[in-house]
Amino acid sequence: MTKFRVNKTKHVDQTKTVSFNFDGKSYHGFDGDTLASALLSNGVHLVGRSFKYHRPRGIMSCGSEEPNAICQINEDTDLTEPNVRATEIELYEGLKASSQNCWPSVNFDIGGINNFISPFIPAGFYYKTFMWPKSFWKKIYEPLIRWSAGLGKSPTKPDPELYDHKHVHCDVLIIGGGISGIIASKIAAKNNLRTILIEDKNILGGSTIFQKNENYKINNKYSSEWLDEEIAELQKLDNLTIKTRTSLAAYHSYNYLLAKENISDHLPLDKRNGDIRQRLWKIRADKVLVATGAIERPLVFNNNDRPGIMLANSVKKYLDFYGVSCGFNNVIFTNNDSAYETAVSLKEKGISVEIIDIRKKSNSKIVKNAEKLGVKIYWNSTIVNTFGHRKINSIEIMNLSEDGSNVVGDKNRINCDCLAVSGGWTPMVHMHTQSGGKLDFRENDQTFIPTEIDENHINVGSCNGDFELEEIINNTNKKVKNFLKVSETEFDNTSVLNSKELDKRNIWLLPNYISDGKCKSFIDFQNDSTAKDIKLALREGFKSIEHVKRYTTTGMATDQGKLSNMHALGIIADTAGVKMGTLGTTTFRPPFTPLTFGSIVGRSVGKFFDIIRKTSIHEWHSQNNAKFENVGQWKRPWYYPINDEGLHDAVQRESKAARDSAGILDASTLGKIDIQGTDASEFLNRVYTNAWSKLGIGKCRYGLMLNEDGMVYDDGVTTRLGENHYLMTTTTGGAANVLSKLEDYLQTEWPELDVYLTSVTDHYSTASICGPNSKKILTKIFPDKDFSDEAFPHMSYQNAKIDEINCRIMRISFTGELSYEINIESKYGKSLWEKCIEVGKEFKITPYGTETMHLLRAEKGFIIVGQDTDGTMTPIDLQMDWIVSKKKYDFIGKRSLYRSDTIREDRKQLVGLLTDDPNEVLEEGAQIVSDVNKKPIEMIGHVTSSYFSPNLNKSIALAVVKSGKKMNGQKLIVPMENKNIIVTVSDSVFLDKENKRIYA
Amino acid sequence: MFLINCPYCGERDQSEFSCGGEAHIVRPKQPTELSDNQWAEYLFMRKNIKGVQFERWNHAHGCRKWFNMVRDTSNDKIHAVYKMGEKPPVE
């Protein structure tokens, strides 16, 4: 046992030694220690350097509020994690941790030079200094700041751990397993309510669990003993789920909460077995009880940040819970009674302690107790300075003036190796405010207390401002009864004995004989902001707490100002001479403590990151060397290279084959919507720009769909399958949106229409065969069918069978070639495809991908919605006036087609572009100009589609150009990095203007 | 994260729903009779109230039904949900 381990406790098993490494040095602790308690048991206080001034900093607290002891754990492994609080890491065999913010070492730190130039790093330093010149920012300032700031190192390899998400519903959720959480859980579970209790530590009991003091008794037992018994009973309740090592991350509206459970973080690395590391619980609770307790406040005085300066209650916990004395020569600096509990604990174990109290007196029981034990108390005194570089070794104290605004008398130096401070308590209202709750300011002890907001959420215990044991038990019992509508509980007649605090005094910034400007009185330890910074911000005109906070970075660190916000507010109020309650507080946002990315994404990583949709023919594509492209969530064949063919060569070959003989495309991904109902024709009339009433059964028609603003939204071919039955196709990417848009109109604007929509995209596979030989191939597949132009004209559909399996054949064309699409139930898709390939062999049928499809349709001047349009193109802009019905009274977007803006003649319009050099292929997205000499050069449009056409043996492009309609034959310029490409505006149909090929 | 009481399915998590903006804006029956300004009023103008607002919601990952909701945007309290075509509840 090390000399600082002075006490045996049941929470730390001193028979089980655990070895660990900190900053390259090996140490021993015990099972049940945290990294912080194990370090302290080895006399290690100095654990890091501060962010801005690189001042030595030590462990300050024992919980999530810790601002200093921030570590990198398991560095150089895939599991490394930065910014972890040593106070929250449960010690395990082989743990490796290191300090952050210091280089080359925590004891000798180059950045510490900032400490000496600190007069030059005032509030807003970063804003003021690194402003200019701009070119310095990227190369000099930013690397410098990043290097010296060093907020830990990110892992460089993928996280090998498993994370999980789980949804859970309950009647009552209780946040916090301290005394009030335990009382509440017991009442809830015993009254037949499904209850969940979550606690971030590995055991229940909060700070009462190590409270063994004569002055605090429940039913004549030490409060810790009483609580032990309660916890033992709690474990037996069926209705209650207890989740330890689970911290609440976020409290959203409607009692939706996120909590992170640590499952394996406390285990040695070799015992983790690849199981789930952390689980994010998504909890929907009928009622939520917040019992998160309170955080002890530090005091703000000169040089209050040295290693060895800690929070008083944390010193008590290290002693009574972990058996570790943080020093042998302790001084307590307080403004309230609670620190006397620490004094009594120390003194009872024979450890030296003295108290400096800013109050003038106190006659409470606990104070009398301490005096009786012989603890020396300096009343009405304050600390004006502290000494010791890597650890505190002495302090200097002075008396306070009558009103506390100044110091008087002589300085008195006291030696110490640990200074335990207590500035009172701050209720942890984070959860309450996250959920939308408001706060009231309580003058008496300068705290913000939750105001109850609704019947499904309350705060109990010290997070509700009840600090004394009797209040906690009685008020919790009373509130929970009322909240859960319970008439009596076992806690109704609990007898509670506790010392009552009678005297209070609060001074946010303790006075000093040294001038303000020369004091280093830290408020935010993690971000290194001082009282001086706050005052400077106020002098510079900042008034709002939110502005002061950002300007000085107070409360902006990873601890979200758990220890600093109240002092910042207090000092602003005092300096500005306003009441603290009028300032309001800063907003606490989720997460309460930082979450790992792993826990946020859960299982949605790797191939589960997003859904991948594959057609039923996918396997064939893979086996035939297809390269795929992502279209929405679909994997579509992009091209099918033969041997070492690249994209260009493959596409040239595929395009040529499709026009010379036959090509086949997997068109299964196109959206398919089955439309039925007596008003189906009327419905189509309203959603498409063209007329549908007269479309005969068995016929197909191309349709263009607009938004209400007149802009092209989607397009596709719709087939009339029966009197009241249509099959609509949409673009691959637009399918889901089109369906929901149509549903919207049907349900909200036209509920009188008898129309039913069903998405059948996944139900059918589609093989699209085109080319002059396609008819011969179809005839071979369907020998009984007459494919003559008379029997089976263009833009019509017929039913057919392959081996008793029903198919729908549509004679439609997106390539300009004679073309058929065969639809078959998805499960037969691959067989159909293989049959087409087999039968097509003698015609050298060539599978082609999306790239060739794009090229073929561009040769024909067919648009692709989303490529040639971008939500700002009307059908008129696309020169597709022919598809807009003049006769129809109304359709979606019609009125917008003659708004003053849409009839402008200088809108961007779709045109064809031909390069003067037929081998020059334009870049898609390239800008188009008409004059390069007139500066600034006006951009008049851009290229939307561009290819080298093997069938025309020249480069072709589609583009949108201002007033393009009137520019046919005109020369324009596409300026590129090294040259200006001269182009001629042309018709957008490059091939077969007479539409002869579809009748090949 | 709201708990929304779909008039067809009951209480469901907000992640199943999508919001469709302001409610009770009826598509003009005779758009062609409208001036540019009148049409623009329908097409573009939406309120963004701090307080009680009438909204359209869709149970997109559920029954796919559209319905209306009265929500206070300042505290996210949902005062009422009701089916399309039903009269909004009087405040």
Ligand SMILES: [Zn+2]
């Ligand atoms: Zn529903």
